[in-house]
Amino acid sequence: MQMSxxxxxxxxxxxxxxxxxxxxxxxxVGRQELVAAITSGSxxxxxxxxxxxxxxxxxxxxVMIAKE
Amino acid sequence: MQMSxxxxxxxxxxxxxxxxxxxxxxxxVGRQELVAAITSGSxxxxxxxxxxxxxxxxxxxxVMIAKE
Amino acid sequence: MQMSxxxxxxxxxxxxxxxxxxxxxxxxVGRQELVAAITSGSxxxxxxxxxxxxxxxxxxxxVMIAKE
Amino acid sequence: MQMSxxxxxxxxxxxxxxxxxxxxxxxxVGRQELVAAITSGSxxxxxxxxxxxxxxxxxxxxVMIAKE
Amino acid sequence: MQMSxxxxxxxxxxxxxxxxxxxxxxxxVGRQELVAAITSGSxxxxxxxxxxxxxxxxxxxxVMIAKE
Amino acid sequence: MQMSxxxxxxxxxxxxxxxxxxxxxxxxVGRQELVAAITSGSxxxxxxxxxxxxxxxxxxxxVMIAKE
Numbered sequence: 001m002q003m004s005x006x007x008x009x010x011x012x013x014x015x016x017x018x019x020x021x022x023x024x025x026x027x028x029v030g031r032q033e034l035v036a037a038i039t040s041g042s043x044x045x046x047x048x049x050x051x052x053x054x055x056x057x058x059x060x061x062x063v064m065i066a067k068e
Numbered sequence: 069m070q071m072s073x074x075x076x077x078x079x080x081x082x083x084x085x086x087x088x089x090x091x092x093x094x095x096x097v098g099r100q101e102l103v104a105a106i107t108s109g110s111x112x113x114x115x116x117x118x119x120x121x122x123x124x125x126x127x128x129x130x131v132m133i134a135k136e
Numbered sequence: 137m138q139m140s141x142x143x144x145x146x147x148x149x150x151x152x153x154x155x156x157x158x159x160x161x162x163x164x165v166g167r168q169e170l171v172a173a174i175t176s177g178s179x180x181x182x183x184x185x186x187x188x189x190x191x192x193x194x195x196x197x198x199v200m201i202a203k204e
Numbered sequence: 205m206q207m208s209x210x211x212x213x214x215x216x217x218x219x220x221x222x223x224x225x226x227x228x229x230x231x232x233v234g235r236q237e238l239v240a241a242i243t244s245g246s247x248x249x250x251x252x253x254x255x256x257x258x259x260x261x262x263x264x265x266x267v268m269i270a271k272e
Numbered sequence: 273m274q275m276s277x278x279x280x281x282x283x284x285x286x287x288x289x290x291x292x293x294x295x296x297x298x299x300x301v302g303r304q305e306l307v308a309a310i311t312s313g314s315x316x317x318x319x320x321x322x323x324x325x326x327x328x329x330x331x332x333x334x335v336m337i338a339k340e
Numbered sequence: 341m342q343m344s345x346x347x348x349x350x351x352x353x354x355x356x357x358x359x360x361x362x363x364x365x366x367x368x369v370g371r372q373e374l375v376a377a378i379t380s381g382s383x384x385x386x387x388x389x390x391x392x393x394x395x396x397x398x399x400x401x402x403v404m405i406a407k408e
Contacts, residue, residue, distance in 0.1 A: 205273050206317075206318050207275075207329070208308070208310040208311075208314040208315070208318060208320075209314075209329075210311055210313065210314055240276070241333070242276040242331075242332075243276075243278055243332050243333075245278065246276040246277075246278055246332075247276070249274075250274050250276060252276075261275070261277075263310075264310075264311050264314075265309070265311075
């Protein structure tokens, strides 16, 4: 399966914080941590847990640039 | 200036592809490449060019998780 | 590969309109047409063309509700 | 009222799951289910409930394409 | 028609910059200018032009907070 | 620090509603109220509270146009 989303970063789940409707997933990607806010329904369906090998997927139109 | 966006990844611009309305910016973040689609107006105002030290900024609600 | 994105709608590509940076893809999903604006880089990499069987993928946080 | 959002899918609410800040709304659109994560403030203001005729609205820049 | 999108700001179109796939629309909202990047298909369908009374619509999950 | 996000609206926090994973922040921008849904982690890290001077930041690709 190919995805049009340009950013597909491999990493490992470091933390899962489950709320009623939304769940926060922290993924270690190289030296960076990435935070995803997904529905708790998805987190449950995919049985996401600490240590899982995953990809953080981000559409290019959602990425901003900051410069000092 | 602090930003609520949870994901702020430091990198260096590798490529800038300018279109009429939208511009694609490729940022090298560690071993990963990140692609951002921003308005050409922003790219011009910030004078983005190859080699610039920048941050790729992504709101947590825009990050998805994929798992094999 | 499982995706956290809650909305994964199967369809067939009806039209591809290629721009310099962005490309518009129209997908027939049942009786509905769905329009996606993705980067031209993705459209080229995936060799998207009329007739392709694809999925339109949408994160739940991107869906709004309207009511009369 | 016309909306620039290209995707306006008519359906009927199948489930509303209310959280403190966010609410999940499941809409039956033809043979598909669509999931929306909106603020609980909006769900309350619009009095969304099972059976309501609604539209799921999605901006084209939020739609991705996947292909096998 | 009621929309779940929490932010619906009334204004007047100040500029329309049409590209092949995407169009930039600048809306004067009070003393602020708001910039929208929508598909050129929508801009054409709605016949958007300078002086039009419009609303800029933004989903709450798309708004970030910055603080000095 | 310069941001590519085209919309940076100065205002003052009027309300903060904290949930487990997500927090709603209402910002008074001129005569308008803007609602942001951010992670509770960000709200805590930035110590957001009523009366804070902030900016509401919105990427142009997230803004839609509605017209009567």
